[in-house]
Amino acid sequence: MIRHAHEDPELLDLVRRYVTPERRYMKLSGSLLGLRSPEYERFMRDLREDAGVITAHEIATLLEGGWRERRTAAWLVAVSRRTEFRERLGELLLASEVCCAGLAYCVALASFGTPRDADHLVAYLDRYLRRPDLGYDQTVAMGALLFIDLNVKGDQATRFLGTGGLWQQWLQDAPHMRHTTDPTPSDLSLIRRLCAFVDECADS
Secondary structure, eight states, X not given: OOOOGGGOHHHHHHIIIIISGGGHHHHTTGGGGGOOTTHHHHHHHHHHHHHHHOOHHHHHHHTTSOHHHHHHHHHHHHHTTOGGXXXXXXXXXXXXXXXXXXXXXXXXXXXXXXXXXXXXXXXXXXXXXXXXXXXXXXXXXHHHHHHHHHHHTOOTTHHHHSTTSHHHHHHHHSGGGTTOSOOSOOOHHHHHHHHHHHHHHHHO
């Protein structure tokens, strides 16, 4: 069950502290790559500081909220390297209860970058590439899986990408992808750049 900040004082307090300042939840997407100095440095500093002070309980609480809370929490998990949330993020990605948070889950899993993280992405793709009417995040999940494969010399994406595989079938069947001219996964570059941001933020 999703908790709603307007009726949950504990969650509302966390939203005010971590989610809404300077509309952070809106910037925690591909749009953060368009930030310029000095806003970029300030945004990174504030995110790093909050990732360092937020507690595990507070993260878990945010992950019970709506898409804004979950997106923010996943980024705080990534920047603070809290791999203990790996399984929870994988569960949330697979459940796809809310829109607009999947990219954050994928970035966090890709930034952890282990075969276990790849397993969560595989589970998502195995389910949602078969359902072109469902799911929001097939392209970013594939980008994240390719990113991990490249870094650990894995080949888990291969099963989806071959001729006649689930990726090609999904591109043909998903209404919003039918006019795609390039059948190759397009979000690897996005994931790579967002993970570079995570690394820079975490290591600064």
